[in-house]
Amino acid sequence: MSEPFGALRQQLVEAATAFAGSPGAVPGILSGIVDDVDRALREELEIFPVCHHSPASALAMVRRLREKQPKVIYLELCEDLAPLLTELRNCRLPVALQAFASELDTFPKDWGPLSVIAPITEASAEYQAIAYALETPGVELVLVDRSTDHVFQWQPRTSGASGEETPADAEPSGAGSGVAPSEADASDAEDAGALHGDAVGIEIGDLRPRFAELETHLLHHGKVRHWSEWWDQYVEQPLVDADYATYRQVMVLIGSLFRRLAPSDTERVTVDEDRERYMWTRMREHLATSGVDRADCLYVCGAFHAASRVEQFGTGPDAAPFEISPRTATKWLYGLIPSSHSAIEGQFGLASGSVSIAAATWAKAVSRSKLATFQLEGQRGGKKKPARPAAAPVETAPVADQLTQFLASPPDLHGFDEEELLGWSVDIVRLARRNGYLASTADAIAVFETSILLAGMRNRARPTPYDFQDAAVTCIEKDVVPGRRDVRRLCEILLGGDRVGQVGYEALPPLARDVYDRLAPIGLDLRKSTVQRALLDLNGQPELVPCSHLLWMLRYLLPGGAVRPIMGSRRLGERSVQESWDLSIGKHQRYIIELGYEGVTVEQVVERRLRRSVYAPDATAAVALRAVEDSILFLGSRRFTDELGARAVELLSAERTVDDAPDVLRRIRRLLAHYRSTEPELPSWCASFVTTGYAHYCTLLPTAFVDDETGVRQVGAMLGFLFTMEGLALSLGCDRAQLELAVRQSHPESPAKVALLWAAQHQLGLLPLADLRARCADLLGNPLVVPTFPQYLSGFVQALEPVPKLAAFVVEVMSDAFAHLPDPVLLPWLPTLITTLRDQAGELVPVLIREAGRTFPGTLPAVDAWAPPWTVAAPAPGAAAHGGGAIGGLGDLAGGGDGFGPGSERWDAAVPVMRLLAGHPSSADGIAGLLGVPGDGGASPGWSDLELLAASAAPGQASAAGLAGPGPSAVRALLADHPATGEALEALLAVG
Known part of the structure; x- marks a missing residue:
């Protein structure tokens, strides 16, 4: 050697x-x-x-x-x-x-x-x-x-x-450079390295x-x-x-x-x-x-x-x-x-x-x-390169002699390609200037000399590309700017760059070729590795609708970045008129090729993935409902959708936790709204899901209230399912007594869950609003409970999911809390309130904001004269205004109030009320029964008197009927004994 x-x-x-x-x-x-x-x-x-x-x-x-x-x-x-x-x-x-x-x-x-x-x-x-x-x-x-x-x-x-x-x-990327890669380089390296x-x-x-x-x-x-x-x-x-x-x-x-x-x-x-x-x-x-x-x-x-x-x-x-x-x-x-x-x-x-x-x-x-x-x-x-003639065989010495010579030979220090190093030094300065570096000819000379110096320090006969990289970093990269390519990356580009390969159309699997063929109407060269913008006018160009459908399926199947929607959406009940997409299919060709290993068409791959997700060992009802929604959006197969829905019912009945209750509630609401607006009747699996969920959550409710591992958000979602689905569940054969029994058996200890239980009791009619307000007042008045009151308030906020009518009361409670809680309690609690609302009740915040907008004054001058509506004293029972053209109430009818009779203004205003009571005697008898007065279904003389009064339209008619003055009747006696009931009824009917 x-x-x-x-x-x-x-x-x-x-x-x-x-x-x-x-x-x-x-x-x-x-x-x-x-x-x-x-x-x-x-x-x-x-x-x-x-x-x-x-x-x-x-x-x-x-x-x-x-x-x-x-x-x-x-x-x-x-x-x-x-x-x-x-x-x-x-x-x-x-x-x-x-x-x-x-x-x-x-x-x-x-x-x-x-x-x-x-x-x-x-x-x-x-x-x-x-x-x-x-x-x-x-x-x-x-x-x-x-x-x-x-x-x-x-x-x-x-x-x-x-x-x-x-x-x-x-080996780490950029080892020894001493410079962290920029954001652009990190993104490029991540995309290329993930191939x-x-x-x-x-x-x-x-x-x-x-x-x-x-x-x-x-x-x-x-x-x-x-x-x-x-x-x-x-x-x-x-x-x-x-x-x-x-x-x-x-x-x-x-x-x-x-x-x-x-x-x-x-x-x-x-x-x-x-x-x-x-x-x-x-x-x-x-x-x-x-x-x-x-x-x-x-x-x-x-x-x-x-x-x-x-x-x-x-x-x-x-x-x-x-x-x-x-x-x-x-x-x-x-x-x-x-x-x-x-x-x-x-x-x-x-x-x-x-x-x-x-x-x-x-x-x-x-x-x-x-x-x-x-x-x-x-x-x-x-272009085919001409073949060179074969070289003549080389005579070699025996192997042992050659190795002995190799192991005993001293090194030979020979020169380097000076012209190549000069070219690199000049080109790296030019490339650095294009990328925002203040490099000059002096930097090119410095890179050249430093490369030789580093090679000598490392006992190298000639500078290598690695010496050149270190020299360029030392001489050019004097600062680091976020988002700018670092000099080491520029050296890699100069020496050849990160070349990315591409599989030709003929070598692609059938699915990948089908994707390219079906997206051809868009008019873009999808083989390019750059990001391309596709604009789809679905109304003006109906032939692009299948392309849009395929792009949404690819977005579901491929990782982020390959197919990214800029404008347009695909949700239940929505249809985009125009869409805009950023397509990088050529750069993510590998993922489309691997889809070809799963099926022949994209639709087949979507179906297989959805079926695999719902039958996975860790599948849940929420996962199955999501699969149902995706099946409706992408496949449109009623048979397959019903199969996934039936699987969702099985998974829900087998669950022993309620961790996914918020997701289940959100998705089943969306699916029910979709079916009610698009089909004459609900699918059978939807009815089964509602009835199964009603019984399932009623069974788990007492345990969830006392289980420390079950959060307030999950319990609120359970109650939301039970209350919002109650009408449909009862129409399908469920028993409301099961829900009442579950609420009565619940005995939570944590303050937030206690507030949720109170809200549920109020929704069931077991806890009037006045009593609920009194309990909150007692909590604020108890010094031992005041530090935990924010937790009660968190529970009330979560209660807006199952009991949305409590929005005004929650605003009231929050206002009282801000008014009465001491600063050592209130100030540390505020960040917790904000993060809780953001993480767990983001969709409930707009409800509170709208209610607060209706409650509080809208202008600054009105604040001084404003008083909270819940602090205004209620009028005394039986009191009624009779002056200034005010119309008398049912108390005037009962007792012959002053100035009240046929032909008077108050008489004419009371006629609709009398007609309502006369037309529905059973309702009035029901109210009388609740008040302890027996009813007779309209058979008593009092009812006939009321009917005559209701039929009167003029004083003459009243006189002809012999009703110049009010006579004794059971209805008059009832109204006279219970004036508050009459006032409540006339307030409900907007009378006087």
């Missing part, structure tokens, strides 16, 4: 010395490494070791494929992903191969859904091998790694389902130390901040121009060292060895069945696996067999999803910008070497 690897040699030897356990073990480790390299390179089936997303590996792969032109390529990738590879022609890289399963078998249910992804970038050896195999006739590509089902079979049941392939010590979701990542060539201490040692002695920077400085840059023999030796050497220094008793080592046994078994099976010559094959795997020491290693006849377990019955679905550089970095614990830097290094190396890479049709844009 040549001198550029001297620094790497020194790093590896120091690591072996530090972690060998004893000084005498170092020679054994080094000799073992030589044996591993010799074993890998002597294997008849040529092993090509790679590192994931490594430009050096990709360049070496291109050179080797041009030279060897193999007929069979064995690739370390899940074998069941093979059918997806041909679809890469229709995509823009980077994309990820995905296997998805929501219907699990054998696996724990809390693992679902299961998802495995394998990202592909152009600057990777695996993509070059795939492109070569797909574009070259007669070449077979065989995936030999474990299936996605085995990925989870071999995973410990005690751990979660995601992240098995992800390093535990992932993989919580899928398990599978990638060829995970070449990284298997324990944190070794990685920390290498970073410390290499004077770098993170693993990506160490790999780029000590391996990537020297290997870019290395010959094939040197490349293979270095990669296997690194893999062997990491393998020998890693702990051997970890579960990860066991999984790695099982994967190697699996791959060698599959390759031997294929060689036996196909009969292909080993010399015409190429095995592409990670350098860690190339240094394998399992007994199944190799294709010789003495290799040990390995039994592969069958797959489970889990139904796996396959497809392609978009990926991005930042998503790959986040998935595999790489430093922010490292994949973008690798892409820039790849492009630079390809341009410098004039090497014709392999590309599929979708990536080369129709």
